[in-house]
Amino acid sequence: MARIKERTSKDGSIRYTAEIRLKGFPTQSATFKRKTDAKRWIQDTESAIREGRHFKTVEAKKHTLAELVDRCINDVLPIKSATLKRDQTTQLSWFKDEIGAFTLADINPAVITQCRDKLLTEIGQRGKVRTPASVVRYMAALSHAFTIAVNEWQWLEDSPMRKVKKPKEPRGRVRFLEDDDRARLLQACKESSNELLYICVILALSTGMRQGELMNLKWSDVNLKDRYIILHETKNEERRRVPLTGHALELLQEHAKVKRLDTSLLFPGKTHKDKPIDLRKPFETALKRAEITDFRWHDLRHCTASYLAMNGASSAEIAEILGHKTLQMVKRYAHLSDGHVSSVIESMNAKIFGGA
Structure with a gap:
């Protein structure tokens, strides 16, 4: 039910107050200078209420x-x-x-x-x-x-x-170290005045952990007996199990023998024991000594993914290791596994066509 009340204000002008009463909904009203505007408002508002649009619009006007x-x-x-x-x-x-x-x-x-x-x-x-x-x-x-x-x-x-259209992102960066470059960098890290740089770079290369995931590790996250790390806080907010093996495991086992007892962090800072160590300057120094340019810490993660691809790992396996929810992020490494794909196709053709 709707009605329009005509009223005369103190200055003598006429105002029209439209009122809508629908069962099950609160009364709605509005005042207009023209009767035609009041009628139009009634039509639009009644329609919006019945379609469930009106009160959502009202809420949107209430909040900034x-x-x-x-x-x-x-x-x-x-x-x-x-x-x-x-x-x-x-x-x-x-x-x-x-x-x-x-x-x-x-x-x-x-x-x-x-x-x-x-x-x-x-x-x-x-x-x-x-x-x-x-x-x-x-x-x-x-x-x-x-x-x-x-x-x-x-x-x-x-x-x-x-x-709203999102900006077009450039193709994902793929920067990884060739064997000679990697050897020079690791040697420079080993010779660094910072005793934690080498083990952190080795762990980054062998596991593909993000810098924040690695630096914020606590001893409670590490299981040396069963050889794995549990990451509780990741970028995609899902726990991830990271296997430990080879040289990285050996270094971490040695590091555990001299761990600090005044902090839970694996790699605490020298000034603030409850804050992760900052390896930015030591890493930059190591890169200069190794004569490596255009390389960032995050590229160590690209190295891991690239080495996995070149060793035959599937996109799904790389995504699981790096902690990606979808395969989209690892498509940038697909071209590095072309040899593996070729061997799969060759094997399939041999089974189908034989020596023909």
Whole structure:
């Protein structure tokens, strides 16, 4: 049921108050200068209520993006890994600074697109223009927040991120060391004044662990008897079991004999025992001595994946070892296993066609 009340204000002007009463829903009302506007509002609002759209729109007008970000940081991020919590707090806070005053109803694809374009041209925390890959991560953090607001909090009917195009990322970097380069680097690490550099580089190469995963290892994560490490905090928030074998296992067994008793960390810092050691400068020095350029710590992980591919490991096996949820990330190494693929095809053809 809907009705329109005509009222005369103190200044003599006429106002029309439209009121909608539908069973099972709270009363809705609005005031207009023209009766035709009141009638149109009744038609649109009744239709929206019956289709379940109206109250979601009302909720979107009640909440700002700043409220959305604050609730995510306080209620959602604490259950994520420390790395994800830190990164997504930074990413969401950027959007809060830019468009935090906007109500969720006012945030549309055009607004998000402006933010995307600014992210692509703005100098980031490291003093450089953000890469497309970095901007994609910013957008992913905001998209996740909107998805929660839609599905769980019902602050929105739909996410405005759906129609926003992500920046095109360049092809994944594949930088690995040839045998001679690897030998020189390992020798330089062994000769480093930092006694932990060599074992950390060996572990990184032999396991494919990310730098954060490796440096934050605790002795409680290591099982030398059964030869494995359990990673509790990973990038994809899933526990991962990392096998220990060969030289890496031998070094870790020796390291366990001289472990510090005042900290739980495998590789504690010299100044702060409860913070991981910073190997950035020793690693850079080792690279210079080994005459290796254009190489970063994360490329040790690329080395692991590349060596696995060249030794016949499948994409699924590489993904499992490195901790990737999908095979997309390991496709960059596919060309390195061409020899293995060729041998598989050759074997298949021999069985089918024989000597023909």
